[in-house]
Amino acid sequence: MPIESPPLSLERLNATRNSLRDAVVHTAQWHNDALSATLNTSLAFKYENLQRAGSFKIRGATNKIARLLATGAQGNGVIAASAGNHAQGVARAAGLAGLRAVVVMPVNAPLTKVEACRKMGAEVHLHGTNLEQATELAQEVARRDNLAFLSPYDDWDVIAGQASCGLEMFEDDPDVTLAVVPLGGGGLLSGVALALKLQNPAIRVVGVQTDTVAPWRRFLADGSIEEVAPDAHTIADGIKVKRAGELTRQVIARYVDDIVTVSDNAIAEAIVTLLEHTHTIGEGAGVIGLAALMSGRIPVSERDRVVCVISGGNVDTSLVGRSIDYGLASSGRLINLSVTIQDTPGNLAHLLDTVARLSVNIRHVEHRRGELHVPVGMTQVILEMEARGPEHQEQLVTLFQEEGLQVNTLTTRQPKGQA
Structure with missing residues (x-):
């Protein structure tokens, strides 16, 4: 595929940014100590979820x-x-x-x-x-x-506007070595890539899509755009774009170093992680870059200076609770177990005492008896609990098994680094 040179110079991008000063916010770009330590790198977030209208x-x-x-x-x-x-x-x-x-x-x-x-x-x-x-x-x-x-991404004026985000990123940290950016139609990724690469070609720029909606998956390898299934679903609705832009293809082919994908499980975990570590809300599409970093899809080193764009915070409030529970379950902190015990006085109290011994918090208890899969004289207890993580969860299951209890895990979590 022939790669054309985009008609956007650094001079034009700077002029565009200056014209936008009264209309858009120069959003915060803050280093996060805790997540930097977790990922063994220097990580900062570009908070476009705090932008006017809630996104870039x-x-x-x-x-x-x-x-x-x-x-x-x-x-x-x-x-x-x-x-x-x-x-x-x-x-x-x-x-x-x-x-x-x-x-x-x-x-x-x-x-x-x-x-x-x-x-x-x-x-x-x-x-x-x-x-x-x-x-x-x-x-x-x-x-x-x-x-x-107004195209959401396939327009040079739109791309130039989105580039103001990248210009701010470079101004706030000229030593940035890696930029991680959500990828839907490609407008934001194109703008950020241009803004950074025209100032320092050595900066790595990585776009991130979901596993289920990934038309760009093979684009950098062979120039192809992948067809997306009509019924493809993702919690990252902001980048649920099935048609890649023609203009954005030119920029991405020339200036983007890699494109990776992540699962909805990883995105849900990232929503929870962002909330806990920054006290801000990111929608599914907004946190997808963090999801890629947390799940190991983007290699980083302790020498890197990473800026991850949180592109939006317009999450549907009705989905916030469900997304948080989904993220907690995916990370091994929310667990549903079924335990079959004898239906006699004292056994439920003993079961709950066993849970308390490991300081696991119980959110909900449900009894099932008289059903075909539950033997006569027995009761199945469904426990929804909060654990500290996968290891804590496994300790509880092991303890139940050591006491001869029949245990089934109803909530499964996504192994790190897997789709």
């Missing part, structure tokens, strides 16, 4: 709208298709510019993102079950109503 998307949307206004190409307003973050960025940027904003979102888009767009003044249309179907309607409405369609 406002950067590209603001720059694109400014360019439309400068050339008189805004028509009767702007329209975008998005699962949430791009829609919110467009809604806010258009509102600040005094433009009509229309967004088309899949019918299964998180309610919090839908309502956020409406509160920012956008007209919201729910259509289709995926981003591709929403995009088709948005482009049709754009032609019918003379609206400017």
Whole structure:
């Protein structure tokens, strides 16, 4: 595949960043001591989850709208298709510019993102079950109503806007050696890669996708874009993009060093880890870079200076609790066991005392008796418990087995480094 040189110079990227200063926040980039020690490297987070509208998307949307206004190409307003973050960025940027904003979102888009767009003044249309179907309607409405369609990633002005994130990363740490960036359509990764590589080509730039939605999986190896299954699911809905951009391919082929994938289990663990170590919320797509680092998908050394972009924090509040439980289970800290004991007085108390001896916290207890799989005179006790980790969990199971109890683990966890 021929690799074209992207028409974005460092001078243009810096000019774009300067034009965005009043509209976007120079987000924090803080070193994390605890996770640096865990990973045996120097790790800092770029907190785009604290950006206006909750993600990096406002950067590209603001720059694109400014360019439309400068050339008189805004028509009767702007329209975008998005699962949430791009829609919110467009809604806010258009509102600040005094433009009509229309967004088309899949019918299964998180309610919090839908309502956020409406509160920012956008007209919201729910259509289709995926981003591709929403995009088709948005482009049709754009032609019918003379609206400017704003691509979430496949546009040089959008990429230049996202590059302001990378320029901030380099300014805050010129010694960065590795940048880890979420990858959906490629707008953020392209912008960050350009901003960093045009200043120091030695910086490693790695994009991260989910295992189930990974059109870029083999791109750097052979230039191919992988077809994604129509029913592919991931908790990282912000990067559930099945069509790779044409312009972003040019940048990624030239400036990105590696692309890796991670499982939803690893993403869920990363949501919990970020919350515990930084006291901030990251959505699934936002924490995917941390997931890749934690699961060993990206090699690091103690000499590296790693900056991991937390690209968004617009997590659906109804999913927060479930995501946390999922992450705790995946990391071995939340466990469900079934234990079969004699249905006689005192046995349940003894069972609970055994759990208490290991300082395991019980969240829920359920009895099952009189079912075909439970022998007469016995009861099956389902225990939902909080442990300190896999080793603690295994100690409990071993103790039950030593007491002659029939134990089955109902919650399994993903081994580190596996998909």
